[in-house]
Amino acid sequence: MASSSEELPLGRMVPPVPAGAKIPPEPPDVGARALSVASRLLAGATTFFFLGYIFAYFYLRSLNVEHLWRHGHINPNQALGAAMIACVVLSAALSVLGGRLMKSGSRSWTVPALGGVALGLVAVALQCLEYTRQHFGPTDGAYASVFCAWTALYLIAVLFTMYWLETQVASELRARRNPAPVEGDIRQADRLIAPGLDAAVFYWAFLAAIGVVTYVVLYLV
């Protein structure tokens, strides 16, 4: 029953990179545009993610089921909270400054950028320290649950953003020592560092704004 099609040379479904194929390298601005759109979309997705917790906070507070929303003694440590949010805002400012310096062409932009990364990590450490000083755990009622979950997830987002910023700075430092080969699959891949940093700084500034909202809702309101 081997039909005649056996001999018909059917091309491979999707051939791998054939030997000796001349794949034209891609100009970096295609990647640059994609990075900027992606950072804005990621900001949108992060907003909806934390919107779930903002909704949970105000919904459970308004319902106040059996008056179990928040006992008197459950209060987060205000000092450490303020320190944490200050570090977050300062780190975002430094990163934006780094972005501006990079755009204006000065080579010393990596210093504020690294400062931003460091301050971000300090903010994470401060919040973890605050967990130990707040005299309540996640099992002490609805407010405590929302507080612990929301701040913990915010820390994870901060850590991801610090990693993203660090990759841009590391690429810049490596590019200054030995620039990327011109004929890789992206022509002058190092020209992707600028848009990459721009995207990371935008996302970090956006996340810092979400951090301020988190701080106001959880610590002050």
Place this chain on the structure above:
Amino acid sequence: MIVSPALGRGTRAAPETDGAAAVTPEPVKSFMRILSQSSKLGNPRAWAYIEWQHGGSNCFIGRRFELLGSGLSLFAKKLIGVTTAVAVVGALLGLYVAGWATSFPKEVSASAAPASSAGANLTLETVAAVGAKYSSHPSWVSYLVRTGGRWQRTTDFKLPANSVVSVTIYQFDSPTGLRNPFMSQVQGTVGAGAMLDGKPFNAIPPEEASHTFAIPELGVFVPLAGVPEEAKHPCEEAPCEPSTTDHRTITFSFRTGNKGRYRWQCFVPCAAGWYFGNGGPMQTLGYMDGFIDVV
């Protein structure tokens, strides 16, 4: 921006002239011809869906087949491949369906009553932890039924229709407390009461209840009082013998009504460790819930 020279309009095709049955519109063919020449990127190997060709394909599946049946034609190899695949999927499917189908607890028929009354007897016991001998969840609370002279963990009983069933329950668990105190009253039994350790009762304090034996469709609700905390030697694990360990004995009888498959369950939140005590054993057939087949 990559702007290729006017390569030929990508999709614009000259309008059909007189509906001629040109398989591919004229200008597009040129576009494709340019492409096909340029796509002579090395010699694309003829390649089947899964690489089974003669002549040393570098995919290890192909290589293994060559060792197997060097003389087999390509078609035979495909046939073997497909039949083995079908067999494997069929076996996995069979295992999967069998896993679901055998999830019913064994059916046990109540022992016939003594010749005098036409009904049946049912002897149950409720234990705090069923133990590794009876289940893979040793710490779960469970009912056991006495059949053939020994305790078995199944909750699927077969009872005769329109007859009186007299039930004896040995209760070994400590009290947990009823969620809805409405179930603390005996309902639906013959004589609207039951015997607790030999004394008749029609209700118990709700916090003393350890389990209930309830058949909602027949309206039967019987609360089972718990063994007090300070009992000297409570029964740790099934099978608990009434003779050796502290227990409460509850006896009652009810009328089975006409044929059907009625569910019965415990209404006390006795599954410690789950939200509102109603998870695990309370939601798994064969522990605290089951069926009564009235035949």
Place this chain on the structure above:
Amino acid sequence: MSSRSEPVAEPNHARRFGLIWLAATVVATPLVILLIGPIMPPGKATEQAAGQVTDNTVLLGMATPVLLLVVLYLAYAMICFRQPKGAVLEGPAIRGDARVQTTWLIVTSALVLSLAVYGTLRLLSDDGAGSGSGPTPLTTPKGPKLPVQVIGQQWAFTYRYPTYGGVEVPHLVIPKGKMIELHVTSLDVIHSFWSRQLGVKADANPQVDNIAFVEANRVGAFDVRCAELCGLWHGEMFDHGRVVTPAEFETWIHQAQVTYGPATKALPPYSTTYLPEPTRRGG
């Protein structure tokens, strides 16, 4: 076969299909409203159920022309707009028609907005039309109301009559002709009190008092089912209730107070929601 030398003049499809559709609608819609309408569920046992039947009939009447339009058009297109055997003709290169689009937009918007307005009217005029309207319903019926509490727990409904000493019974019995104010709540997970014949459905949430109004106008039995997945015996969590005459109801309720006396004494005082211990999982 070139398209220009068309042997027979192309029939006016628009007019022809319009007539077919109009004829079908004129025949089918009244038929549907008059024949199917009255037998639409949930029947006429209570005011709320009767309200839902008229609501369903109106919706059916509005949906039939739309159904006929698309189904007839599909059939018409499969018969008239086909590629002749063996030919490879192209259709006319029409890319849109502003007139048709705007009329379609206007007609669908009108149809849809009238549906929304009609639904709102039915909902408000019928005090929630038998559905659970939360602790503070938007509109409550005037006149005396008999409060009855429906308690959903894992895997049975029980019913409590606060104005008769808070007696709790396993089956719902309500008097004919009186407005019943059902307070539906749950002791553990989400259930949903659904009585098809009464036309009532109200979710039972823990710590929530979901109020639904029903006024029976016919004596008879009705069955009660759980309509929200609540665990192992969700499928078996059903029982049967009765609508009886007010006199029968009085004798029944007093008899129930006697038979369920011991249980009533052990019950907590009546409240719209119960936060029974243990609240946490420790067991």
Place this chain on the structure above:
Amino acid sequence: MTTTTAAVSTPQPAGRPLWRRLIGFNLLAAVILGVGGYYLGWFIGHQISGKSFAYQENSSENDVALLLAYVFGVVGFLIGLGFANYPVSRMLGRPASLREKEEEGVGRYFGLCTDHKVVGIQYLLGIGLFFFIGGVNAMLIRTELLHQTPQFVGPGQYISLVGMHGTMMMGMMTSGILGPFANYFVPILIGARRMAFPRIEALTFWLLMAAGFILTSTIFFGGFPTGWTGYEPLNDQAVMGMDSYIIFFALVGLSMCLLGLNMLATIITMRAPGLTWSRLPIFVWSVLATAVLMVLAAPMLVATLIMAALDRTIDTSFFIPGGGGSSYLFENLFWFFGHPEVYILALPGFGIVLELLPVFTRKPLWGYRLAISGMLGVSLLSFFVWQHHLFVSGINADLRPFYMLSTEIISIPTGFIFLCAMGTLWKARSTLSVPMLFCLAWVFNFLIGGLSGVFVSDAPSDTGTHGSFFTMAHFHYTIMGGLIFTFFAAIYYWVPKMTGLRFNERLAKLHFWLMFIAFNATFMPLFALGLKGQPRRVSEYASNLHALNVWVSISAFVLGISMLIFIVNTVYSMIFARVAAEQNPWRSKSIEWQIPHPVPVNNFEQIPVFDSDPYDYGVPLTVAGTQPASAGT
């Protein structure tokens, strides 16, 4: 593992010994690291919370251990596939690159591959596999409903079956059309060489495969009793199988969000010159509308599931009334994701139908802008309608008029899609080939789905139908009738392009007619069953409904057989008959049929310049521009 060197890595000499090929980042390493991660997570879980929670030694259930085991297992699986290579190399400052090291031959399909065409075919087979498992669950459900009391499986297992069927279908078919066909064809349709983020594209596929495996493993942990909606507090009360549901939907949510982000970035930034927004194919528009929903709705699901996981493990009380939480919170959060989710299922169906109709009616798409406004209208409005799932729950009952209004309004843009489909059929020269038959079946099925939607969106009428078989019939008509029929239309239409092989025509027609008739025979009676009072997800129903249930079960088995016919057709056509398909079998004028088969790795030798949309069919109108000479008025 050496970092990604220059893109064009000359493939190793063909004769690499077998053992050498197995070392490195491939599926084998992934499975090994996955299992290793699973047991590591299990061990850590037992160390962390073995003693600290009272509920654990009573119930001998350790949810923390199972959740950590699943998470570590998935992370190990992804590291084994090689997904960690690029992030680590970027952390060390290495330059950005687009291609991972290429496997040879069939190995490309069993590992991390950054070629969007390979990922498209991987998706098609992966989604097909788990669609088959979901289908088997449906057959078991209908076997149980042959009898009015539980006989085949116990009521607890029955609810797990219903939950697994629903969860698998909703989780997998969400990227059922976007995964295979958008990944494969969107870059080609917009004249791009790749997706915006090739590695994220591969990541979304492998996340789904791990998720599907995790959901199927719930049977070893006792299944879960909550159905696909996972309502609290039953979610919190369930045995450990519930954790598989939570991790499954979290991975699906993550995969959906990344898929949407990748699609949007590609469509927005990588269109070829000349391809303006008004020349974009309508299928790409539906992909864009769906991707917007995916990017915004999926994170809300992940947030909700994290709350549910915390409630189950460390006793937070988001949803536990005893601790200050509320079951209403879960219902609101879930359905805020839930309704965009069901439009994520419907929109790709619109795109496929409106893309295929012009090809088979030989007419340009009628009302291109109307169809776009319809899709974007549905996409944006779907965030304002979620409480129509909660009409009888008692949650802000005073807002019901608003939600009735917003739900009715969303049927206006859906009506646009119908008008465009009917406009394209007007005076067409349609050939009834199999993809066309599936598209016409979509028109009929989605019509019934839409009209039954009118009943359930009306609050008083919803009182009788909520939570009953009527609602279940409604959403099966819109999802199975809407999405699965267009999924098969896309398969029969595009697989000849993807594989270069033609399906057997007779088997395909048999598959269609059997599926269409069995589908309607199965789900039309469910409307009646719902109105006669059969709730959803029950294994025991009233005895007077027995005959109708037997009828539905038998026609469901016939529907299963029609799916088997499709599988036989696939195996026969793709492995045995292997009849070569023509270059452009449907004489389509869209660009994906103009490029040769097999599609070269970077799609185009030179990026084409577009100067029209792909719907240039039909005899041009006369000078008057009103009607072609031949057609009457």
